[in-house]
Amino acid sequence: MSIQNLSTTPHDLLHTIFGYKTFRGAQQSIIEHLIAGGDALVLMPTGGGKSLCYQIPALIRPGTAIVISPLISLMQDQVNALLQLGIRAAFLNSSLSAEMARDVITQLQQGQLDLLYVAPERLVMSSFLELLHQIPIALFAIDEAHCVSHWGHDFRREYTQLFVLHQQFPTVPRIALTATADPPTREDILFHLQLEQARVFISSFDRPNIRYRVVLKKEPRKQLLDFLATEHRTDSGIVYCLSRKKVDATATWLQQQGWDALPYHAGMDAAQRRQHQQRFSHGEDVVIVATVAFGMGIDKSNVRFVAHLDMPKSIEAYYQETGRAGRDGLPANAWLAYGIQDVIMLRQILENSEADEPHKLLEQHKLEAMLGYCELTTCRRQALLAYFGEKSLQPCGNCDVCLEPVTTWDGTEAAQKVLSCIYRVKQHTGYGFGVMHLIDVLLGVHSDKVIKFQHHQVSTFGIGKEFTLEQWRSVFRQLMAAGCIALDPESNGGLILTEQSRPLLRGEQRVHFRAEWQPSKSLKRVNRPAEFTREDKKLWNALREKRAELASIQEVAPYMIFHDSTISEMVQFRPTNLKEFSKLNGVGQRKLEKYASHFIAVIEKY
Numbered sequence: 265m266s267i268q269n270l271s272t273t274p275h276d277l278l279h280t281i282f283g284y285k286t287f288r289g290a291q292q293s294i295i296e297h298l299i300a301g302g303d304a305l306v307l308m309p310t311g312g313g314k315s316l317c318y319q320i321p322a323l324i325r326p327g328t329a330i331v332i333s334p335l336i337s338l339m340q341d342q343v344n345a346l347l348q349l350g351i352r353a354a355f356l357n358s359s360l361s362a363e364m365a366r367d368v369i370t371q372l373q374q375g376q377l378d379l380l381y382v383a384p385e386r387l388v389m390s391s392f393l394e395l396l397h398q399i400p401i402a403l404f405a406i407d408e409a410h411c412v413s414h415w416g417h418d419f420r421r422e423y424t425q426l427f428v429l430h431q432q433f434p435t436v437p438r439i440a441l442t443a444t445a446d447p448p449t450r451e452d453i454l455f456h457l458q459l460e461q462a463r464v465f466i467s468s469f470d471r472p473n474i475r476y477r478v479v480l481k482k483e484p485r486k487q488l489l490d491f492l493a494t495e496h497r498t499d500s501g502i503v504y505c506l507s508r509k510k511v512d513a514t515a516t517w518l519q520q521q522g523w524d525a526l527p528y529h530a531g532m533d534a535a536q537r538r539q540h541q542q543r544f545s546h547g548e549d550v551v552i553v554a555t556v557a558f559g560m561g562i563d564k565s566n567v568r569f570v571a572h573l574d575m576p577k578s579i580e581a582y583y584q585e586t587g588r589a590g591r592d593g594l595p596a597n598a599w600l601a602y603g604i605q606d607v608i609m610l611r612q613i614l615e616n617s618e619a620d621e622p623h624k625l626l627e628q629h630k631l632e633a634m635l636g637y638c639e640l641t642t643c644r645r646q647a648l649l650a651y652f653g654e655k656s657l658q659p660c661g662n663c664d665v666c667l668e669p670v671t672t673w674d675g676t677e678a679a680q681k682v683l684s685c686i687y688r689v690k691q692h693t694g695y696g697f698g699v700m701h702l703i704d705v706l707l708g709v710h711s712d713k714v715i716k717f718q719h720h721q722v723s724t725f726g727i728g729k730e731f732t733l734e735q736w737r738s739v740f741r742q743l744m745a746a747g748c749i750a751l752d753p754e755s756n757g758g759l760i761l762t763e764q765s766r767p768l769l770r771g772e773q774r775v776h777f778r779a780e781w782q783p784s785k786s787l788k789r790v791n792r793p794a795e796f797t798r799e800d801k802k803l804w805n806a807l808r809e810k811r812a813e814l815a816s817i818q819e820v821a822p823y824m825i826f827h828d829s830t831i832s833e834m835v836q837f838r839p840t841n842l843k844e845f846s847k848l849n850g851v852g853q854r855k856l857e858k859y860a861s862h863f864i865a866v867i868e869k870y
């Protein structure tokens with residue numbers, strides 16, 4: 265049975281197929297624009313609801329919608345999720361056997377598919393294009409469209425050939441979608457995909473359900489464990505580390521502490537990676553410890569936290585990685601621990617990279633911005649949105665700065681001491697020295713190195729005894745974040761002054777620093793669906809067990825049966841008949857028929 269006959273308006277489909285009450289943001293305008301035959305470029309944050317923008321037109325326009333996606337590992341999941349809704353979908357990529365691929369092509373030729381997902385390399389094959397000319401096509405959706413741009417971090421060469429769609433199928437509407445927001449990427453997409461006529465839909469990139477928090481790295485493992493134990497004892501989440509070695513060590517350590525933790529990085533063999541990804545996406549409380557290699561293929565909606573044990577190298581990366589939390593719209597945490605060593609390490613990686621100078625400079629800029637973000641004394645969300653060109657007038661009330669206002673102090677004099685110490689030492693020896701040595705000089709410590717280089721004879725020796733080592737580290741970190749000091753290209757890890765430091769040194773400018781972060785009293789827990797009475801909690805667990813059972817029979821992820829938010833509504837409203845059940849968010853016709861009775865039986869038992 266074709267869904268095309270079932271219902272006609274986008275809103276009907278939203279209701280009967282997807283079980284949702286209202287469109288979000290620009291969804292409806294995008295859908296109507298596409299149905300009318302227009303092209304579109306959609307910029308929406310992760311979890312914003314991009315898929316619906318082409319899935320509903322795919323059902324309404326005659327013919328099959330072709331969805332181009334680079335995420336081969338995701339296609340199976342995406343198709344499974346659609347089949348769960350009763351939508352006729354299939355995929356074609358290199359993971360299929362020749363026989364399975366032939367079956368899919370037959371279905372396509374016989375008009376039995378509403379949506380077909382294909383990898384870009386398949387799409388641009390002339391045999392495939394020929395095939396497409398023989399069938400009616402509803403639309404082309406180009407997912408992860410930023411892959412066409414060199415500017416971004418996920419460049420795919422095949423994407424640059426996708427302009428053939430415009431040339432060969434000028435009357436078929438095209439929609440390009442991405443969660444990457446910056447203007448150069450946007451321009452690249454419009455240009456390379458020949459989408460100059462497209463209407464551009466830019467959504468707010470705010471993710472109000474994510475709580476941003478940055479803590480100062482002291483004992484990172486212990487800090488992580490405290491965070492997990494107080495807020496995420498039974499949740500799924502991601503812990504990011506910079507190196508493979510650290511990923512392995514952290515995963516092992518978490519296992520020893522009793523967590524269901526799994527490592528994931530590019531050094532593992534493909535089969536094991538796949539297995540860990542599978543366990544994560546199907547599991548209820550699996551913590552995955554990963555390098556940034558993990559992410560592009562993650563569609564799990566109930567990731568409750570993203571924790572960074574190392575600082576990401578740009579705000580773009582940070583925003584994308586933290587954006588994997590809370591796609592279901594329920595409260596989630598983005599937690600980051602950072603320290604001065606991170607800054608030094610990232611700068612060194614950058615210095616030693618093969619990239620050309622302009623590129624290095626760009627990366628350097630991005631790193632500075634990230635640092636500045638960590639040291640903020642104002643609302644983090646406002647700063648993030650401002651970075652992506654969005655204004656927000658009010659502080660958000662859902663970041664650590666808003667929740668625990670920071671105290672600042674006038675650090676002008678301290679800054680001047682640091683800057684002149686760096687200057688004198690370099691003048692004395694000819695090159696820059698590292699943070700720890702400079703602090704020794706400030707504190708007047710006669711260390712071996714101080715004596716070796718005769719730095720006890722420098723005029724800044726011992727001028728900083730009013731502060732502790734920790735306090736000086738904080739001053740250094742914040743001066744680095746502010747771009748007043750930089751790495752000395754001529755020495756390994758040594759520091760020098762930048763142009764920005766001049767007004768400070770001359771006393772023309774004052775600085776205010778974040779008072780050294782107190783070991784923060786843990787923030788109030790984020791409000792989560794699990795914050796129920798004990799009775800509710802029992803029902804919540806029983807319903808999740810039922811979901812896991814139904815999921816494992818079909819070998820799909822539990823969230824494909826129902827999201828946590830739908831289960832949460834079951835606990836709240838306790839529907840005991842089909843009519844009530846159908847009112848829950850996320851319950852469409854198909855799922856009502858297939859699953860309602862199972863869950864109602866559980867509810868009745870309680």
Ligand code: ADP
Nearest residue numbers: 284286287288309310311312313314315316565
């Ligand atoms: P994106 O691709 O933008 O990251 P998805 O398309 O995967 O986001 O959507 C994120 C989640 O939001 C999915 O679980 C989806 O079913 C849900 N969703 C999308 N649109 C709506 C809506 N109008 N009402 C409720 N939930 C929605």
Ligand code: ZN
Nearest residue numbers: 643660663666
């Ligand atoms: Zn805030």
